[in-house]
Amino acid sequence: MRLVPIFLIILATIRPAFGAEEVDSGWKAAKAVPKLMAKGFAGLTARGGTPGPERWLVLVNDEKAAGGVREFTVANGVIVGSKEGSDFAASLGAENRMELAKLRVDAELAADLAASYAAVNNVVAATYDYDLRRAGEGASPLWTIGIFEQSGARVGQIVIAADTGAVVTHEGFEAVPSPADVTASLAPVASAESAKTPVKKTSSSSSSSERRESSSGNPWRKIGGRLQKVFTGRDTISR
Numbered sequence: 634m635r636l637v638p639i640f641l642i643i644l645a646t647i648r649p650a651f652g653a654e655e656v657d658s659g660w661k662a663a664k665a666v667p668k669l670m671a672k673g674f675a676g677l678t679a680r681g682g683t684p685g686p687e688r689w690l691v692l693v694n695d696e697k698a699a700g701g702v703r704e705f706t707v708a709n710g711v712i713v714g715s716k717e718g719s720d721f722a723a724s725l726g727a728e729n730r731m732e733l734a735k736l737r738v739d740a741e742l743a744a745d746l747a748a749s750y751a752a753v754n755n756v757v758a759a760t761y762d763y764d765l766r767r768a769g770e771g772a773s774p775l776w777t778i779g780i781f782e783q784s785g786a787r788v789g790q791i792v793i794a795a796d797t798g799a800v801v802t803h804e805g806f807e808a809v810p811s812p813a814d815v816t817a818s819l820a821p822v823a824s825a826e827s828a829k830t831p832v833k834k835t836s837s838s839s840s841s842s843e844r845r846e847s848s849s850g851n852p853w854r855k856i857g858g859r860l861q862k863v864f865t866g867r868d869t870i871s872r
Contacts, residue, residue: 658689658709659679662689662707663691664710665705665707665712670705673695673725673730674691674692675693675694676729677689677691677764679763681760682761682762682763684758688707688708688713690704690705691706692704692719693705694726694727695717699717700724704721728767729767731765731767736774736796738793738794738796743795744761746798747778750791750810751806752810753809754806756806762777762779776792776795777790778792778793789805790803790804
């Protein structure tokens, strides 16, 4: 199967690994698992994210549990439930475990990449389903991101290697975003930002709303801002 090694690989390889100062809700959910169980980490699942989900299911390979599966439900970084077994994994073994320190693509970035595919295919993504799994010994951990319209209809799915950022498949999306799409979009934005002079601040609610509208209308600006922050520590593009 041919991988798509476009700018997504660059995004992933320069992104801080797990344990960096900023982590998204998926990593927070994984960190919530008790330390004695953490070495058995074997997956993340969430449904109906907008783009972030309200709850994550953290899958752990627990040798003492039925089928080797234990599931933790995590909301806002706090465990709110746990059980043996899971509707999302019949069985788990040591070959399904993943080392978080080696993963370069978090759920937020995976959703950004999915949104970029939707954008260049003129699709408005309303919700996202997330699955992070490793099929077996020697296999790469993979993010599977399902994209749905407002009606609930599934319009596409992308599979991303969580350790390299390579896009494995992009089902439902014929057009593929390119580096040129990113640079062409970011260059004038960065130039305009550097030329700005200080202006009087509006209310916090108003400015926050404007920033959300700006970034949601241009996924390249959002991804570019995250890139800029990795390099410089500041994001002046997506704000």
